[in-house]
Amino acid sequence: MTDTTPTLHGIARPSAQEAARHLARRKRRQRRLVAYGLAAIAFAFLMLAILVGSLVVSGAKAFVQTHVTLEVFVDPAEIRADRLPRGGFKDVLQAALQKQIPGIEDRKDAKRLLGILSNGAQFMLRDMVVADPSLIGETIKLTVPVSDPYDQLAKGEIDPETPEEFRRLKDDEIAWFRTLEEKGLVSMPFNWALFTNADSRFPELAGLKGALMGSFWALLVCFVISFPLGIGAAIYLEEFGRKNRVADIIEVNINNLAAVPSVVFGLLALAVFLGWFGLPRSAPLVGGMTLALMTLPTIIIATRAALKAVPPSIREAALGVGASNQQVVFHHVLPLAMPGILTGTIIGLAQALGETAPLLLIGMNAFITSAPASPMDAATALPTQIFIWADSPERGFVARTSAAILVLLGFLIAMNALAIFLRARFERKW
Amino acid sequence: MDASNPATALAIDETAEAEGRVKIMARGVNVWYGDTHAIKDVSVDILDRTVTAFIGPSGCGKSTFLRCLNRMNDTIDVARVTGEIRLDGEDIYAPGVDPVQLRARVGMVFQKPNPFPKSIYDNVAYGPRIHGLARTRADLDRIVEDSLRRAALWDEVKDRLNEPGTGLSGGQQQRLCIARAIATSPEVLLMDEPASALDPIATAQIEELIDELRENFSVVIVTHSMQQAARVSQRTAFFHLGELVEFGETPQIFTNPRDPRTESYITGRIG
Amino acid sequence: MTEHHIQRAFDRDLEAMQALIMRMGGLVEDEIREATRALIERDLELAAKVRADDKTVDALEHQVNEAAARIIALRAPAASDLRTVLTSMKIATALERCGDYAKNLAKRTSVLVEMPPIEGADKALGRMAREVELMLKDALDAYLRRDAELANQVREHDAEVDQMYNALFRQFLTYMMEDPRNISACMHLHFIAKNLERMGDLITNIAEQTIYLVTGEMPEEPRPKEDWVKVARAVASGAAQPDAGEAKGEGGA
Numbered sequence: 001m002t003d004t005t006p007t008l009h010g011i012a013r014p015s016a017q018e019a020a021r022h023l024a025r026r027k028r029r030q031r032r033l034v035a036y037g038l039a040a041i042a043f044a045f046l047m048l049a050i051l052v053g054s055l056v057v058s059g060a061k062a063f064v065q066t067h068v069t070l071e072v073f074v075d076p077a078e079i080r081a082d083r084l085p086r087g088g089f090k091d092v093l094q095a096a097l098q099k100q101i102p103g104i105e106d107r108k109d110a111k112r113l114l115g116i117l118s119n120g121a122q123f124m125l126r127d128m129v130v131a132d133p134s135l136i137g138e139t140i141k142l143t144v145p146v147s148d149p150y151d152q153l154a155k156g157e158i159d160p161e162t163p164e165e166f167r168r169l170k171d172d173e174i175a176w177f178r179t180l181e182e183k184g185l186v187s188m189p190f191n192w193a194l195f196t197n198a199d200s201r202f203p204e205l206a207g208l209k210g211a212l213m214g215s216f217w218a219l220l221v222c223f224v225i226s227f228p229l230g231i232g233a234a235i236y237l238e239e240f241g242r243k244n245r246v247a248d249i250i251e252v253n254i255n256n257l258a259a260v261p262s263v264v265f266g267l268l269a270l271a272v273f274l275g276w277f278g279l280p281r282s283a284p285l286v287g288g289m290t291l292a293l294m295t296l297p298t299i300i301i302a303t304r305a306a307l308k309a310v311p312p313s314i315r316e317a318a319l320g321v322g323a324s325n326q327q328v329v330f331h332h333v334l335p336l337a338m339p340g341i342l343t344g345t346i347i348g349l350a351q352a353l354g355e356t357a358p359l360l361l362i363g364m365n366a367f368i369t370s371a372p373a374s375p376m377d378a379a380t381a382l383p384t385q386i387f388i389w390a391d392s393p394e395r396g397f398v399a400r401t402s403a404a405i406l407v408l409l410g411f412l413i414a415m416n417a418l419a420i421f422l423r424a425r426f427e428r429k430w
Numbered sequence: 431m432d433a434s435n436p437a438t439a440l441a442i443d444e445t446a447e448a449e450g451r452v453k454i455m456a457r458g459v460n461v462w463y464g465d466t467h468a469i470k471d472v473s474v475d476i477l478d479r480t481v482t483a484f485i486g487p488s489g490c491g492k493s494t495f496l497r498c499l500n501r502m503n504d505t506i507d508v509a510r511v512t513g514e515i516r517l518d519g520e521d522i523y524a525p526g527v528d529p530v531q532l533r534a535r536v537g538m539v540f541q542k543p544n545p546f547p548k549s550i551y552d553n554v555a556y557g558p559r560i561h562g563l564a565r566t567r568a569d570l571d572r573i574v575e576d577s578l579r580r581a582a583l584w585d586e587v588k589d590r591l592n593e594p595g596t597g598l599s600g601g602q603q604q605r606l607c608i609a610r611a612i613a614t615s616p617e618v619l620l621m622d623e624p625a626s627a628l629d630p631i632a633t634a635q636i637e638e639l640i641d642e643l644r645e646n647f648s649v650v651i652v653t654h655s656m657q658q659a660a661r662v663s664q665r666t667a668f669f670h671l672g673e674l675v676e677f678g679e680t681p682q683i684f685t686n687p688r689d690p691r692t693e694s695y696i697t698g699r700i701g
Numbered sequence: 702m703t704e705h706h707i708q709r710a711f712d713r714d715l716e717a718m719q720a721l722i723m724r725m726g727g728l729v730e731d732e733i734r735e736a737t738r739a740l741i742e743r744d745l746e747l748a749a750k751v752r753a754d755d756k757t758v759d760a761l762e763h764q765v766n767e768a769a770a771r772i773i774a775l776r777a778p779a780a781s782d783l784r785t786v787l788t789s790m791k792i793a794t795a796l797e798r799c800g801d802y803a804k805n806l807a808k809r810t811s812v813l814v815e816m817p818p819i820e821g822a823d824k825a826l827g828r829m830a831r832e833v834e835l836m837l838k839d840a841l842d843a844y845l846r847r848d849a850e851l852a853n854q855v856r857e858h859d860a861e862v863d864q865m866y867n868a869l870f871r872q873f874l875t876y877m878m879e880d881p882r883n884i885s886a887c888m889h890l891h892f893i894a895k896n897l898e899r900m901g902d903l904i905t906n907i908a909e910q911t912i913y914l915v916t917g918e919m920p921e922e923p924r925p926k927e928d929w930v931k932v933a934r935a936v937a938s939g940a941a942q943p944d945a946g947e948a949k950g951e952g953g954a
Contacts, residue, residue, distance in 0.1 A: 243507055313544035317607070319505060320538035321557035321614060324530045331556075332546060657777060684779045686917030696779045698711065699704040 052409070059402025065191040065204060066154040068116065068180055069143040070096040074129060074136050081133045089122040089129075090114065096142075100183060101176050113176060118145040120205045143187070145204045148396040150177055154186060157395065168395075194403060198371045199380065199388070203396025206389070208404055213371040214284050214364065214379030215353060221288020221375055222295055222352050227345055229292075230299030237300070238307040239329050258297035265294050266358030274362060282363040282378035290362060291352040298351065302344020306337035339426040346419040350412050356383040382408045453478040453618060453648040454499060459513035461494055461503065468494045470672045471513075476618070481640060481649045483663035483680065485656055487695065490669040492652045496620050499650065500536035501529040517618070534561050537611035541623040543603030545595030545610070550587050553595040553606055554578060557614040573613055580646075581609035582639050601632025608639065612647070619643060621651040625658065637662045656696055660684050668692045711776050718768040718789050719845070725761045725796045726841040728754060730834055732803035733900070737830035740810045740893070741823045751807035758800035765793035784917065788910040792844065795903040795910075799837070802896040802903075809889045816886040819876060822869075826893055829865045833900045836862065840907040849915040855908035856920070862901035869894040 006012055014022065073096065078088030094114045104110050121144035128142075129135050145151070149168045152158050154177070164171055180186050197207025241247050269290035273279045279286050310333045318328040334341075359365065365384040372379035380388065382404065389401040454476035461469035469491045476482050476499075484492035494503070501522060503509040515522050522532055534557065545553050554574045557563075564570035574591070578584040583605040587598070595606050604624060611619060621640070625633040640662045643649055653659050659666050660680060667677040668689070676683065676692045687693045706712045732751050739747035769790045772778055778786050836858050843851035873887040873894070913919050 311544075313540060313542050314546065315505075316502070316538075316540055317544040317546060317610075318556075319502065320500070320533060320540065321560070321610060322530050322533035323556075323560055327560055331560075336547065656779065660779070685783055687780050693780050694704060697782045698706050698708060 055402045055406050055409075058399055059404075059406050060399075061155050061157075062194060062396075062399035062403035063191050064155075064188045065193060066146045066151045067143045067187050067189060068146050069141060069185050069187065070100065071139055072096040072125065072142045073139045074125075076137045079129060079136055081136055084133065085126055085130050087126070087129070089125050093117060093121055093125065100185065101179050109172075112170075112173065115173075116146055116150050116177060116180070118147045118204045119202050120145065120200070145193070146177075146186075148203045148394055149173075151204050152395055153177055154181075154188065194400070198369050199367060199385065200369060201367075203392075203394045203400055206397070206400055208382070208385060208407060210368055210371045211380045211382045211385035211404070212407075214287070214385075215381040217284035217372060217375040217379065218287035218291060218359075218364075218381055219349055219353060221285055222291040223345075223349060225289060225292035226295040226299055226348070230296050230345070231303050231341060233296075234300045234303035234307060235329060235334070238304050239333070240325065254297050254300055258301060261357075262294055262355050263357040263361065265290055266361030268293065269358060270361050280376060280378070282366045282368070282380075283376050284364070284372060284379050284381070285375035286362050287359050287364050287379075287381060288375065290358045291355060294355065294358065295345075295348040295352050298348035299341075299345050302348065303337070303341045306340025306344065307333060309340060310336045339423045342422045342426075343419045346415050346422070350415040350419075353411060353415070354383055354408065356387055359384045360387065382411070451477050451479075453518065454650075455514075455516045455519075456495075456498075457514045457516075459495065459498060459511065459515060461491070461498060461512075462510045463494075463506070464508040468672055469498070472669075472674045474667060474674060474677060476648055476650055477665065478648045479644055479646070480665060481644050481651060481663040483659035483666045484650065484652045484669060485654075485659045485666060485695070486669035486675075488654075491672040492667075492669045493622055495669065496622055496650060496652050499618065499620055500533050500538055502533075502538065504529050534614040535616050536618045536620060537614060537616035539604070539607050539611050539619065539621045539624045542627050543600055543607055545598070545603050545606050547594060547596050549592045550578075550595045550598070550606060551591040554609050554613045557610060561614055563614065577609040577613040578606075580612055580643070581605045582635065582642070583609055599632070601628050601635055604628060604632070604636060605639065608636075608643075612643070616647065618648045618650065621649065623652055623654060626654060633658070656684075668695060670695070708776075711772075711782075714768070714772050714776065715782065715785055718765060718772065718786070721761055721765045721768060722789055722792055722796070723841065723845060725758055725765070725793060725800075726837065728758050728761070729796050729799045729803065730837055730841075732758070732800055733806075733830055733834050733837065736803045736806040736810070737827055737834075739807055740813065741827055743810070743814050745811055745814060748807040748810040752804050755800045755804040758797055762793045762797040765789055781914070781917075784914045788844075788914045791910050792907050795906045799900045799903050802900050805896055806893050809893055813886060813889055816889075819873075819883060819886055819890060822872070822887075822890050825865070825869055825872070826890065826897070829862065829869070829894065829897045832858075832862050832865065833897050833904065836901060836904045837907075840904045840911065843908060844911045844914070847911070847915050849912050852908040852911040852915075853920075856905050856912075859901045859905040862898060866894050866898035866901075 013019075070093070072092055075088075075092055075095065078091050080087065094110055097113050097116065098104055098110060101113065104113055121142075124144055125142060128140070146154065149158070150173075153169055153174065158167060158169060158174075160167075160171075160174055169177075177186070193205065194207050195212070196209055197205055198210035200206040237247065237250065269286060273286045273289055274281060314332050314336065315328055318332045323331065359381050364379065364381050365388055366378055366380065367388070368378050368380060386401055386404045386408065389397045389404060452475045454474075456472060456474045456476075459469055459472045460467070472491075472495060484496060486492045497503045498511055498515060499522075501511075503511055511523065517532075517536065521527070522536075546556065548556075551574055554577050555564075555570050558570060558573050564573055575584060575588075578587060583602060586602060587593075587606075595603065598606060604627075608619075608624075624640075625636045628636065637658065640649055640651065644664075651659070651662065663680045665678065666680045666683040668675045668683065668687070668691070670691050676687060676689045678688070683692065684696060687696060693699075732754055735747050735754075736751045738744065739751060769786045772782075772786050776782070836855050839851055839858070840855045842848070843855060870891065873891045876883045877887045909920055
């Protein structure tokens with residue numbers, strides 16, 4: 001086509017330059033749009049990287065724990081088999097330390113020397129001896145965590161250049177620890193205690209076991225309640241209920257419920273579950289029930305969407321051969337909707353896992369030093385544990401908080417990955 | 431052209447009635463979708479062992495009327511059906527009639543091939559299973575094989591009965607759907623544009639199959655293709671704006687329709 | 702047709718085929734008129750023109766059949782469209798046969814030039830030819846206008862042509878019995894009359910096709926046709942008196 005032929009409508013065609021300009025403008029606009037999109041994604045990734053990066057930087061140190069290994073002579077003079085579990089465990093440990101760092105005669109200094117070890121060290125030794133009283137009179141090798149200030153020192157958090165009065169450790173204390181380090185008695189293994197210990201006032205002993213178990217029980221309760229209830233409600237509303245004004249009102253309310261701030265559910269649970277039913281405070285059972293209230297609308301909405309997505313041709317086919325409504329739903333529609341339902345459920349549970357506010361209101365932020373054995377025992381959950389640790393003044397809890405957040409994020413990622421896997425694995429083409 | 435002759439009089443075949451060849455007898459059927467009057471006072475006789483075609487422009491009510499015949503309209507909340515439809519003399523809208531049982535007697539094949547996302551075997555076996563038609567596994571095997579043979583699909587799928595039905599070609603899927611429909615031994619087969627999603631070869635196979643099915647079933651087919659109606663049916667009904675305009679022997683409808691509206695539609699004129 | 706097809710090209714195809722038929726009809730009308738004039742005026746040039754024109758008619762019939770085949774193959778006509786195509790083919794065939802008879806008439810003119818004229822025969826044949834021509838004109842009008850009423854009139858008109866033929870038949874038979882030298886000319890003249898009568902039948906066919914096209918049904922009752930066999934027998938046995946008078950009366954009118 002040449003420039004001179006008019007268009008179909010009898011209007012002169014734009015010149016070649018005009019056309020080229022027009023085309024260039026169009027391409028520029030598209031490039032600009034793509035650039036904006038890329039910038040937005042890059043910004044989101046940058047923010048995510050900063051978040052995760054800062055958590056990793058501050059939390060990484062909590063995954064290792066400074067330990068010191070001592071040769072401990074279980075002195076029968078201090079510890080007597082017939083008086084167990086009482087005994088002079090502290091003195092024995094102090095003696096072991098004094099052996100390594102000689103020249104400390106002052107009682108006060110000796111007491112400070114014992115401060116190198118975690119407060120839990122004496123109980124570890126006690127538990128060992130109680131478990132095996134034949135150890136009395138023997139010399140045993142004992143590896144115990146160091147206390148928080150020394151842990152910080154080992155991890156380089158305490159700068160020896162700072163004036164002594166602003167430091168938590170005095171010069172001689174740093175010197176003692178350096179001596180132990182020089183003797184090769186200090187080690188920094190992976191901090192299993194983070195997962196195997198329950199909470200503690202001492203950061204070096206505090207672990208997530210209680211929170212993990214609490215979250216597990218709460219989620220289990222939440223799943224057991226909300227999954228069948230949610231699917232049942234969704235099936236009724238979508239497949240059996242009449243589509244009328246009442247159904248519309250219910251639909252609007254379910255959607256609103258999903259948007260209600262979680263703290264409101266916490267207040268409701270406080271009033272109803274604890275107030276009226278008299279269920280135990282801080283129990284994962286109550287936590288799970290509260291979370292179930294929150295998760296229910298999510299599951300109902302996801303299930304309804306999944307049921308709606310099943311093509312009507314399948315329903316018609318089943319009805320056409322004479323299946324009843326119930327058979328249509330359970331033989332055809334529900335199996336086809338299952339991947340969507342499971343995905344929605346897992347995402348709902350992942351939300352519940354991260355929920356803090358309602359758990360705070362029902363007391364799942366209590367300080368509990370043992371992991372719950374059943375849903376009725378008092379416990380914390382991962383997010384409330386993070387909340388507690390973030391509030392604690394000890395330096396060691398800063399790293400622990402970050403580490404706990406990383407653990408929580410890890411679980412969330414795992415759950416979402418499972419949702420994606422289920423969707424990909426069971427999604428059927430029709 | 432005798433336009434004064436009411437279509438209802440044409441649609442009722444008194445000799446066939448007398449001979450007991452009428453399978454479905456509809457009298458004064460009206461259908462409302464909410465406030466929309468979709469079917470207006472339609473009376474029609476569907477003969478046994480005959481292919482009856484419903485033709486007409488989109489939205490003329492032919493599919494709606496077809497769905498009255500197995501009460502598929504029941505599944506739509508706002509649909510309301512009045513009048514009388516008798517299958518072998520029995521009113522299918524009577525209070526005691528269970529639509530689920532009815533649909534085993536009046537099978538249906540849909541526009542889009544819609545096999546269940548299950549194996550070929552399970553697709554065909556589903557109807558007999560839910561209606562309890564097979565006492566033993568051998569019985570069920572026989573029903574499946576017989577249905578697939580009647581649907582002219584057996585030779586193509588006998589070695590892969592456990593493969594998913596959705597893996598078949600479009601034409602095979604539609605024949606699988608026909609096999610699924612006839613597995614419950616229905617007396618009437620309703621087909622809602624069964625070949626509109628298929629290529630010409632698959633369409634020809636379906637049409638040939640419909641002609642064979644005529645030996646055992648009364649077939650009612652809704653189609654947009656007038657040529658298809660002409661090829662497969664013995665009797666043709668023309669619907670327009672919810673009314674049954676004309677019903678008669680297919681050759682007569684296609685060479686010499688009585689109603690000018692039928693004429694306009696069949697010859698492709700603006701009516 | 703007041704309505705038109707959604708696909709305009711279908712209308713154009715049908716109209717083109719109709720136009721071919723109308724052209725054929727016009728040509729055949731001309732042929733009949735000119736052949737008759739050539740006969741009466743013993744005009745050999747005009748007779749030759751008629752014979753040449755008939756080739757065009759034959760070619761047109763071929764075109765109509767091709768157009769019909771194309772429409773059937775490409776447009777799958779139904780109902781009135783189907784009837785239009787079917788009747789077009791039949792009408793084209795009938796017109797082509799009419800043309801052949803006219804050509805035959807022209808052929809015989811070249812023979813008759815060399816024979817003595819038979820008294821009153823030319824005039825009677827001229828009237829008969831005009832009658833046939835009129836029938837053809839009406840039949841084509843009826844077809845073009847889809848006028849079953851007019852077509853029915855054409856059909857009834859054929860009885861008159863038959864009657865004229867029967868009268869001529871008796872007349873020629875009488876002449877031949879009177880004087881055997883007339884036999885040759887009378888034979889030719891009789892064939893011309895017979896051809897005109899056949900044209901009347903063919904035109905009746907056209908009218909019947911038109912009725913089928915409009916109503917979708919062929920007219921059932923057989924049209925009243927006087928049996929020439931009866932007439933022939935009557936003349937041969939010398940008992941043709943009552944009819945002969947009528948024939949003479951016609952001849953004299």
